[in-house]
Amino acid sequence: MSLLAKLKRKATQVQADLFPPTEFDPKKLPWIDHSAADVAAFVRQFKPRFPLTYNLEEKLRFWQKNGYVILEKAISDELIARYWQDVEELLEHPEKYKLMTRIDLPKFEPNQERLIGEFPKEDLKGKYVKLNDFHHLSETGKNLMTHPAITNFLEAIFQQQVVVMQSLTFMYGSQQPTHQDFPWVTAKIASHLAAAWIPLEDITIDSGPLYYYVGSHKLPKFNFSNGILFTNRSKRTPLEFANYLDTQCVAQGYPKETLLIKRGDVLIWHSALAHGGGLITNPDKTRKSFVCHYSTKEALPFHRFKPQQEPVVQTYNGVSIYKHPDYSDQENILPA
Ligand SMILES: O=C(O)CCC(=O)C(=O)O
Numbered sequence: 418m419s420l421l422a423k424l425k426r427k428a429t430q431v432q433a434d435l436f437p438p439t440e441f442d443p444k445k446l447p448w449i450d451h452s453a454a455d456v457a458a459f460v461r462q463f464k465p466r467f468p469l470t471y472n473l474e475e476k477l478r479f480w481q482k483n484g485y486v487i488l489e490k491a492i493s494d495e496l497i498a499r500y501w502q503d504v505e506e507l508l509e510h511p512e513k514y515k516l517m518t519r520i521d522l523p524k525f526e527p528n529q530e531r532l533i534g535e536f537p538k539e540d541l542k543g544k545y546v547k548l549n550d551f552h553h554l555s556e557t558g559k560n561l562m563t564h565p566a567i568t569n570f571l572e573a574i575f576q577q578q579v580v581v582m583q584s585l586t587f588m589y590g591s592q593q594p595t596h597q598d599f600p601w602v603t604a605k606i607a608s609h610l611a612a613a614w615i616p617l618e619d620i621t622i623d624s625g626p627l628y629y630y631v632g633s634h635k636l637p638k639f640n641f642s643n644g645i646l647f648t649n650r651s652k653r654t655p656l657e658f659a660n661y662l663d664t665q666c667v668a669q670g671y672p673k674e675t676l677l678i679k680r681g682d683v684l685i686w687h688s689a690l691a692h693g694g695g696l697i698t699n700p701d702k703t704r705k706s707f708v709c710h711y712s713t714k715e716a717l718p719f720h721r722f723k724p725q726q727e728p729v730v731q732t733y734n735g736v737s738i739y740k741h742p743d744y745s746d747q748e749n750i751l752p753a
Contacts, residue, residue, distance in 0.1 A: 422725065437644030441599075441608040441689075445716075449481055449574050450608065456481065463573055466735050467565035473573060480574065484634030484690040488683045491566035492615065496557065497680055500707065501617050503555040503751045504548070504586060507533065508541050514554060515744045521545040544697070548586040552709070553741040556753040558584065562709040563734035567613050570685055571711055572735070574611065578714035580737040582610070582721060590625020590704040591694035594659035595666075599688040600639075600647040602710050607646065609716035610688035617705035619679045624704035625697035627676040627684070630666035633691040637665075662691040711736070 441450075448454055460474045476486045507514055511533040518533040522545050525536070533541065533548075540546070552558035562581060571579045582602060599607040620626050638645040639661045642652035666673070675695060676684055686692060697704075720728045720739040728739035731748075740748050 434643065434650075437640065437642075439640060439645060440638055441645075442606065445606045446608050447574055448576055449477060454481065459573075465569045466572060467569055469569060470566055473569070476570065477573060480685075480687065483631050484687040485629060485631075486570065486685050487678060488566050488570065488685070490681050491683050492561070492564055492681050494681065496561055496564070497615075497617050499557045499753070500555065500561050501705065503557055504551065504588075504705075506751065507548070507551065507554070508538075511536070511538060511541060514750065515747050516551060516554060517549045519547040519549060521547075542588065544589040544700070546588060547591070550584055550741070551586045552581065552584045552738070553744065554747050554749070555751045556749040557751070558586075558707070559731070559733045559738055559749075560753055561615065561707065562613065563736040563738070564683075565734055567683060567685065568734045568736055571611060575609065575713050577609075578737060579735070580712055580714050580717050580739070582710040582712045582717055584710070585708045587706045587708070588703055590697045592625050592697060593694040594656065595630075595662045595691050595693040596655070596659060597633075597662070597689045597691055598710065600641065600645060600658070603646055604712040604716035604721075605718075606713070606716035608688055609713040611711050612686050612688075613709045613711070614676065614684040614686070615707040615709070616678055616680055616682065617707060618703065620677050620704060620706075621699075621702060622675065622677060623697070623699035624702040625695045626704065627692060627706075628673055628695050629676065629686065629690055629692035630662070630671040630673055633662070633666050633669075633671045634687040634689040636662070636669065636671070636689070636691065638689075659693070666691055 456474055456477045471488055480486050514533060516533045517530060518536060519530045520536060520540055521529055552562055562584060598612060599610055602610060604610060614627055639658050641647050643650050678684060720742050723742040726742055731738045731740060
């Protein structure tokens with residue numbers, strides 16, 4: 418890192434320590450998050466990149482009020498089947514691929530995140546497995562995460578060059594406590610973040626479905642002691658954060674909904690929507706899903722693993738996907 422970059426980083430840290438942010442920067446909010454946002458006027462002048470397959474005005478109004486949208490029957494069965502074939506290939510032959518994978522089982526502590534080939538094969542098809550950024554290897558993953566129905570919506574809310582930030586692929590429910598994404602999945606502008614939850618099969622109630630609190634993107638932000646982002650200097654814990662969200666969402670009357678969508682549907686949620694993974698009540702029940710986080714070029718002009726490096730940009734359906742800075746030989750090793 419250059420001296421100038423080090424000084425800039427230090428100055429940013431000192432500023433955050435002295436004046437911890439308690440809200441998103443109002444100057445950088447996506448247009449739709451401003452209280453005066455005029456959806457009808459926006460839609461009149463918006464030119465979608467792809468033919469619209471849903472009523473955009475209706476979806477944007479719903480997003481404004483509730484912090485999420487569901488795009489029904491948006492994605493073809495074939496595209497999903499091809500992505501899952503790539504996942505199966507990976508799990509059958511993990512030794513052939515380089516992919517950071519996390520298994521939250523005590524037996525893998527203290528090193529629960531490793532290259533996939535370093536885990537016993539039988540554990541890769543079990544619970545608590547998170548495949549990180551498999552879209553780097555799978556070109557079908559890239560096509561799926563930038564599906565025209567998703568891209569149209571992201572371009573509408575951000576009005577900027579959309580970039581992929583990261584992805585997670587799950588075979589089983591995550592059972593993650595309630596959280597908002599922006600304190601963890603951080604770009605230079607915390608509000609430039611949205612996520613898509615793409616079910617790879619019909620979701621059932623006993624599989625630990627995703628849940629969310631409707632309208633909770635408007636909740637006052639939690640203060641980790643050093644502001645709204647979680648860092649290694651935060652004095653308050655993720656569990657305190659989860660308790661704050663669960664308590665406040667109930668107190669403020671934000672209804673808790675369970676996501677029982679079907680293969681082909683997509684949920685897109687706001688950076689501040691409180692959500693989590695429900696309890697798995699049938700241990701045999703899978704909940705195959707592909708969870709993708711997006712930002713803007715302004716907020717994320719680099720691959721998150723190499724902020725100092727110029728990224729190599731690939732474009733899929735108008736969305737930028739930076740090449741993995743360390744494993745370029747793995748990029749699209751599974752071509753579409
Ligand atoms: O799919 C899940 O259960 C959790 C995903 C999630 O919360 C996230 O990626 O932010």
